[in-house]
Amino acid sequence: MDLNERKLKVLQAIISDFVATAEPVGSRTLTRKYDLGFSPATIRNEMADLEEMGYLTHPHTSAGRIPSEKAYRLYVNELMKKQELTKAEKNAISSQLMANFDELDKTIEHAAHILSEITQLTAFAMTPRKEQDIIKYIRLLPVDEHTVVLMIVSESGKISNQSLRIAQGYQEETLDMLSKSFTYSYKGKTLNEAIKMNIIRDFESDIEMMRLVQDNVMPHLMRTFEDMLNINLYLDGYSNIFDLPEYSDISRARMFLNMLNQKDVMTDELIRRGEGLKITIGDENDSADMKDCSLITATYHIDGKLVGKIGVIGPTRMKYSKITSVIEYLTDNLNNAFTLPGGQNDKEKER
């Protein structure tokens, strides 16, 4: 028994209908709604075959058919046609994204917001892994007698600062010297390399300075390097799930929301996924909590190097085609924005 033309046609119709309505699809409904050209009885036969082949399931004897995960996989791989976005949709995405183009992290967060608005699902966006981010310079700046700001600028445009307290006070010249010394040591190093370096001995010649560095500055410097490595995960539109019949059961809604709350689980799952557009359906997901969800994710790049991820999560019944298009368009926009010379401040140019 093979998947002939007609079977595919029936399967496609069932998937369309079920994605739209979330109700099991019966043979009669199918003939009424779609002009397939054969009777309910024929469709019933085809349905029985499709079920045997594993593409459909049956919640109970007298209910209609539901596409299985295998059916969605087939649909995504073969049946799904690319759904071009309308000009209006594209404009909406681009303009909204550009209207909020400040800091790297804010932009990513905003992209997740746009995505959830358009797809009406829960969207997430992960900032890049910054292992490869290269330190540009480090500076210590005076604030008051006991407070100093530590500022680290990296190539990705990520700027980090932290104020730190120096109980015994300090000289401004010392700060300048330290700034130069740190920049000299760390410039051109990746964050990962920086964390592993030990530069304390550079200050051995001056015991007082060494103590200052060791006790006051170094711990903060290391912590800030680590902070910069951190991956941030932004979620948006979690309450959209209440519009989906899949989550009309409170315990399922709750489980879903709890899953989202475990940011580390989510982050791990996302990190594991490869580059480019990835669609995982139900059981294909590694994490047990996601076994009845589908994820569509894509990667965006900053200067072609650092890689972040963005995507949506929802029930396996989702508009794979439309969502895929939206995500692709969104990541294209992000890539462009983050890659043009001048990076994140490119908005200036357009003025």
Added chain:
Amino acid sequence: MDLNERKLKVLQAIISDFVATAEPVGSRTLTRKYDLGFSPATIRNEMADLEEMGYLTHPHTSAGRIPSEKAYRLYVNELMKKQELTKAEKNAISSQLMANFDELDKTIEHAAHILSEITQLTAFAMTPRKEQDIIKYIRLLPVDEHTVVLMIVSESGKISNQSLRIAQGYQEETLDMLSKSFTYSYKGKTLNEAIKMNIIRDFESDIEMMRLVQDNVMPHLMRTFEDMLNINLYLDGYSNIFDLPEYSDISRARMFLNMLNQKDVMTDELIRRGEGLKITIGDENDSADMKDCSLITATYHIDGKLVGKIGVIGPTRMKYSKITSVIEYLTDNLNNAFTLPGGQNDKEKER
């Protein structure tokens, strides 16, 4: 008919029981659980009186009694006794708070987390309104040929930075000059004042410089001032509501979550509330969405000046006494931390 001793005793028992169980309280249950010293029939009579006086309601004829909002108000004003936290609880709060004492905003966010963990409700924390925050200095720092970091440090310890692009390039000396000039002009001014100032004419003598400032720097400077004024609202523990029978109905849970999602509504509501500890019960809340919730909020201060808010939101049935104590202790901690010399970096001292 007045609220004699016995009526208060009965009311108190009903409130305790209902807060604990969320079930309407019957006269027999009451005698069984609490050793009140009179029979169910007597209690029934008292209950009928209390109901007539507006302190109790009746979901239906054959159900037990439920405290009205008026009853909670009476309880909060008169009956509630201060519930001291145990040493262990206090330690838990202090140590958790101190363990995460980096940047101002992060600390506030973390405080909300702690609060939601302890109360098992949804907690929120609002960063201070920074109208009164005073600018300490402004600096422009070179990143690469076309990129400059603009850094503003304020007295509250809030540091803001933004990278900006200067298409035509720049000289390092220019940046130094501008840093000095900006600091000279803005130092000691509040953010509000700074936004209203116009310092462009200070550069009139040098047309090229003036253009640079006007076109490239000023817009960012103003935007950053405005960003610094922004109030951030952090929410934590929204999914705790799923443990409350009040929200076992999905549509109520949804409404609650939607309300939380409207950050501007929440922020407005919080801003309107006065200083110190405030408890609003049900209908006392201004916002329509909160008419069946209670809010307990308190204010914390930074250097005795800037005022932020922290609190919890939940059903009117909540442990007013316990929660009040927790919030008071938490704000005390925040106040201390933010007021000691050296402010947010005080952790250093303890090492």
Added chain:
DNA sequence: GTTAGCACTCACAAGTGCTGAGTGCTAATA
């Protein structure tokens, strides 16, 4: 090979009856 017809299935909604926790009222009691 396709389709009409038919018996069968089952979730769901509406209706029924029972139970238990509650009430209000009245009469007896301390």
Added chain:
DNA sequence: TATTAGCACTCAGCACTTGTGAGTGCTAAC
């Protein structure tokens, strides 16, 4: 006179029943 025991009554919640409609699989006719 205030309190309490007793009793009839109420009603949500649960279990159970029944009817309906949308679905199925199978068989026989086209």
